[in-house]
Amino acid sequence: MTLDTERVARAVCLRIAEPGDHRLASLVETHGAAGALEQIRAGRGVAERWLVRLPSADGRADLDAAAAAGARLVVPGDLEWPTDRVEGLLAPPLGLYVRGSASLRSFLERSVAVVGSRASTAYGEHVAAEIAADLAAAGWTVVSGGAYGIDGAAHRAALAVGGRSVAILANGIDQSYPRGHVALLSRIAATGLLVTELPPGEHPSRSRFLERNRLIAALTLGTVAVEMALRSGAATTVDRAHELGRVHMAVPGPVTSPMSAGCHHWISSRNASLVTSAADVLALVAPYGEAAEADPRGEVRPTDALAPEELRLFDALPVAGSRPLAELAGAAGIAPRDLAERLDVLLRLGLATCDGTHVSRTTRGRGA
Amino acid sequence: MTLDTERVARAVCLRIAEPGDHRLASLVETHGAAGALEQIRAGRGVAERWLVRLPSADGRADLDAAAAAGARLVVPGDLEWPTDRVEGLLAPPLGLYVRGSASLRSFLERSVAVVGSRASTAYGEHVAAEIAADLAAAGWTVVSGGAYGIDGAAHRAALAVGGRSVAILANGIDQSYPRGHVALLSRIAATGLLVTELPPGEHPSRSRFLERNRLIAALTLGTVAVEMALRSGAATTVDRAHELGRVHMAVPGPVTSPMSAGCHHWISSRNASLVTSAADVLALVAPYGEAAEADPRGEVRPTDALAPEELRLFDALPVAGSRPLAELAGAAGIAPRDLAERLDVLLRLGLATCDGTHVSRTTRGRGA
Helix, strand or coil: CCCHHHHHHHHHHHHCCCCCCHHHHHHHHHHHHHHHHHHHHHHCCCHHHHHHHHHHHHHHHHHHHHHHEEEECECCEECCCCHHHHHCCCCCCCCCEEEECCCCHHHHHHHHEEEEEEECHHHHHHHHHHHHHHHHCCEEEEEECCCCHHHHHHHHHHHCCCEEEEEECCCCCCCCCHHHHHHHHHHHHHEEEECCCCCCCCCCCHHHHHHHHHHHHHHCCCECCCCCCCHHHHHHHHHHHHHHEEEECCCCCCCCCCHHHHHHHHHHHCCCCCCCCHHHHHHHHHCCCCCCCCCCCCCCHHHHCCCHHHHHHHHHHCCCCCCHHHHHHHHHHCCCCHHHHHHHHHCCCCCECCCEEEEEECHHHHHH | CHHHHHHHHHHHHHHCCCCCCEEEEEEHHHHHHHHHHHHHCCCCCCCHHHHHHHHHCCCHHHHHHHHCCCCEEEEEECCCCCHHHHHHCCCCCEEEEECCCCCCHHHHCEEEECCCCCCCHHHHHHHHHHHHHHHHCCCCCCECCCCCHHHHHHHHHHHEEEEEEEEEEEECCCCCHHHHHHHHHHHHHHEEEEEEECCCCCCCHHHHHHHHHHHHHHHHCCEEECCCCCCCHHHHHHHHHHHHHCCCEECCCCCCCCCHHHHHHHHHCCCCCCCCHHHHHHHHCCCCCCCCCCCCCCCCCCCCCCCCCCCCHHHHHCCCEEEEEEHHHHHCCCHHHHHHHHHHHHHCCCCCCEEEEEEEHHCCCCCC
């Protein structure tokens, strides 16, 4: 059997079953796609639902329609098949229609999904764009679903910095959905990839979106939800990422925004990691040693080096003017015999000056 | 030895040492306050720093000054001493000056600290007020530090709903700090409590704020940080709450706001619980069974009850108009022999109607 025969058979399988059909996936796993079709035609191991579509299924016509749309069907055995990403799936895709010249496998190698609600806010779109642009600028592929809102903001930002983006669709590779993203999807295909399990001509549906979300989760190293309501499609992507052992992350936002409520719920109750930036994301998904974690301590102050008694002594100095040496031990609550040593630390750090009888803060000390 | 003698001795101890002085706490733990002072005067177990202040320390004068400010010194053995809250502290307070007629112990029994930055945003103040008002309305005491910003918003909101509020101060009970909160602090004292370890006349300092924060953390069942920069006093309160085994919580906000950066860091890296409302707080701090957890699932949709094949069938129905029965099995990817049964579910749920040859969505179905 040639790879071509198998490819045509896989196109037929993609046509007769909905994405995520475990039973057909299992039959193809055992017999290969061509073998599975033989079994089905011989009436062995058949799910009746496949037979409704089988008579009109034409794998070669689907491959031709895909080619006419500038796409190819990638199947297991192809160099660009993302083997390690799909093997954890209960129903791995039987093939993936791909449009774009890059290798699917190499584009997904260092990839993160940035997803969220279509009904996003300006805040969410801003944050999605920041994170996607920074990930793309760091050489990572930004994967999303091509939808309005967060998805669109993420794709656009990745393209804007000349980075890699992949849109995984719930419709045929020759269809443009949503209509308003025709131009965006073309731009993604020009430098990145469009990917789908659906045969040419097919339209999205609720269950197809859900199965597409499992693919987004599976094909990437982690999924970031930027904004999502408590009930949302993005939430299913985050759940799938978690189930598949990928990193699942969410961006917080105002607690007054329903569009951040899902993110907060996933962080507090479903163990999603809180992330605020591409650096946070890379600290979680990047191979060990690759992501330099941002220093979260904030600004360093001159008084950071002081021991508690030294800090008390420093705080006993007036912000303006000076204080008699004789008052200082009592004011700071330190032993008089320790005073000279504590004061010496402040003098050496340039936080205070002493004229022999009075002590005052330096300019540096006044700013501390 | 009378309780009065011990009370005066405790006032002296509070005067000669700074809050959080482990060594004096340990001496008082062993000998009582009057006994500890005898030891110190006899030169046994003395920290030299205490001796600077000892000559001028006058416990009775401090108690009188407190009384003149309408306050009392509460010490261990008093009915209102919050024994169970202070016992985990390495240096428990040697006494607490309290202004206000309520019992300290009973006010703290069901209490939560709501804290945050002085340089708060309108967002943070709004959320602090919402959470504090809802906690207070639910009968919980809102504890904070009396400062500008988040603290003030929390106190005000608790008072506004006629609830209980306690301000724990880093200065003498007869001092008003900050100046702009003179009126607010008086209002808190009128129905709630002002509390401090500092003797009358004393002013706040950096180390006193830190030790005050340990008290806020210790005296409550949990601490919520509403807004805090990466470096902030509120962060020390949250840390202390965690160390003491109290619930430590933080409210998320826009990732673009430096005032929420500390909250996000504490959630993602220091294990603080993300909370968005008083209900979230009570779910964590309230005794088991008392807090009714909010249902986080969001709105319930008519299609929630559908099995996958039923949902696919429903999605195959056009939003407007109808579709021939003969097309439905193929369009939905279900077996023709299952069609009648699946369709029956949609009809019974009122999501679809069938005229014998065509199926369409009902009004209810069009909204789903």
